[in-house]
Amino acid sequence: MAADAPKRDWSAAEAEIMEATYRALLEHGYAGLSISRIAAELGKSKAAIYYHYDAKDELLATFLEFAVDRFEATVATETGDEPTADLEHVIEKLLPLQPDEEQRQLQAVLVELRSQAVTNEVFREQFTRIDDRLAAAIRDIVERGIDEGTFRDVDPSRVAEHVLATVNGAMYARATTDRESAAAATRVSLASYIDSELRRHP
Amino acid sequence: MAADAPKRDWSAAEAEIMEATYRALLEHGYAGLSISRIAAELGKSKAAIYYHYDAKDELLATFLEFAVDRFEATVATETGDEPTADLEHVIEKLLPLQPDEEQRQLQAVLVELRSQAVTNEVFREQFTRIDDRLAAAIRDIVERGIDEGTFRDVDPSRVAEHVLATVNGAMYARATTDRESAAAATRVSLASYIDSELRRHP
DNA sequence: TGATACTTACCGAACGTTCAGTAGAAGTTA
DNA sequence: TAACTTCTACTGAACGTTCGGTAAGTATCA
Structure with missing residues (x-):
């Protein structure tokens, strides 16, 4: 993952409040x-x-940090040397084929927090940073793939934004609708997109 | 647009409350x-x-209807006979290259409402229906393109879900982050996706 | 003894909701 | 046409509850 922010450490009492x-x-x-x-x-x-906290606002801002840490921890990628596999790995972390209950809950919480970014400046900045980091991570993988000759010579940023938007959209739909099969269809289609858009075909 | 739900008509007083x-x-x-x-x-x-309303819940459920009507009215497509143009038309309505203030506000309101679908069953059903309708509208266009021979023989549902997820994701990001250029990049990349995935190339 | 980590008891403000009352238009009867 | 009743669309005041927040006291431990 690019640009790892220094992780805050939580005292036992704080951690309990966050939970x-x-x-x-x-x-x-x-x-x-x-x-x-x-x-x-x-x-x-x-x-x-x-x-422990002076105001509700402060608690919520801290909780946002906590939730984001947790989210980025689940996405954190030990990058291998195969760009196609790395890309699939990141996508599987963000949009698992069969999410367990923990993943579902975390994503549900993040969707609720994220909607506050519409009116709350602090939240908006955080989610801008999250998407910046995710896009950068995907872009880096694509760039490496191009350098190595695995991928065609596409615009890495453009492709990264496209993949991120698709993944975010499917994750959003998963949290706010009962269209589970749509998320699955998107996953499958995304794989085929990567194949046709990125892979060199002989 | 497929399956147009009968539009409710609002009395003057109700309309003022909705506004x-x-x-x-x-x-x-x-x-x-x-x-x-x-x-x-x-x-x-x-x-x-x-x-006019017995409870806040009832007012909010009614307002959801109101906002959804407004949203679907802006998307409503007078379908032409060129599938590629139709597809671009729908995408432009959902993810305008340069959204005006009204569109931005409506989408912001919808994102806030949609996040309630995480915990509220009534909201969840509504947004499930919205996505169902949007996906069906896109699927129909793709199907027509295949029948006419404009598009390759892809799975129309799969492609429709992919396009919808991407558009929703970019719209979501637009409402909750300051990454405007990302939305633009996604729009551009989506056009190139449609071109490479759907169009028959000689 | 003094710092840490609380509890109990409370505050004023805001919440959703209800209620008694009313201005004015509309309908009904003499 | 005037006098009445009724209906619609409200107002203002209040209801009990919950909100975020605080002040003062207390138990635990170095």
């Missing part, structure tokens, strides 16, 4: 997320949360 | 959307809203 926030968000959604609800999940009083 | 809700949503976001805020935009008392 409680995560659970509260899954249960009640962003619109129904309150300090009381987080405290209930935490098993402590509201004031206990205010001992 | 007020629209403005309140743009200003305060979904999480900050309250009856007081809608009433303020409406220029009437809170109770005036409860005269």
Whole structure:
């Protein structure tokens, strides 16, 4: 992965609050997320949360960091030497063929957080950075593929943005619709796109 | 457009409430959307809203209908006889090269509403239907292209889902990040995808 | 003893919702 | 035509609940 941001380390108490926030968000959604609800999940009083965070805004900004860390950790790629495999690896991480419950939940939480980026500047900056990093990671793989002669001489940025948009769109649909088969179809079609657009055919 | 749902007609009072809700949503976001805020935009008392709607839930469900109607009206395609042009037309409607402020706002509102589909069953069903309809519309165009011999013999559903995911992803990014150039790059790459994946090359 | 990590008890504001009352238009009867 | 009743579309005040946030006190441990 390109440009790894330094990971924050969470104290035990903070980590527990983050987990409680995560659970509260899954249960009640962003619109129904309150300090009381987080405290209930935490098993402590509201004031206990205010001992660690000065305001709800601050807690949420911190939680965004937490969720993003978790997301990027699942995507983190140990790059191999085969660009086609690397590309497939990244796509499988972002848009698994059969996502387990944990992956589904994390993506659901991220979709809820991301929608706040429409009106909230702090959230918007974070998600801009996430997409920047993901696009860069994909672009690097494509560039390597071209250098190695595996891929045709396409515009790596253009292809990276296209792949990212497709993956994000399918992930978004997975979290907000019951069209599971559509996500699967997109995965399959994306593979065939990569094959026809990128691979040199003899 | 396939399967046009019968459009609801809005009384003057209802329409004003819907417009007020629209403005309140743009200003305060979904999480900050309250009856007081809608009433303020409406220029009437809170109770005036409860005269027309029994509960906030009901108002929101109705507003979802309103926003979806508006969205599908902008997409509604007068289909021509050239599949390539038709496809480009749909894509331009969903992912305009240079969206005006109205389009941006409507898409922003839809992204905020759509994130509620993660936890709200009513919203989820609506967005499932929207994507179903969009995918069907694209699929029909592709099918026609194949029948006419303009397009190669691909799987129309698969391609439709791929195009829809890409367009949704770029639209989503446009509403939640500052990566405007990424959306443009995706548009361009999508055109080249359609060309290489669909068009018969001599 | 003093710092750490809380709890209990509370505040004012905002929330969704309800209710009694009312201006004015529309319909009905004398 | 005037007098009445009724209906529509509201208003303003209040309801109980929940919100984010705080002040003061307490238990635990170095």
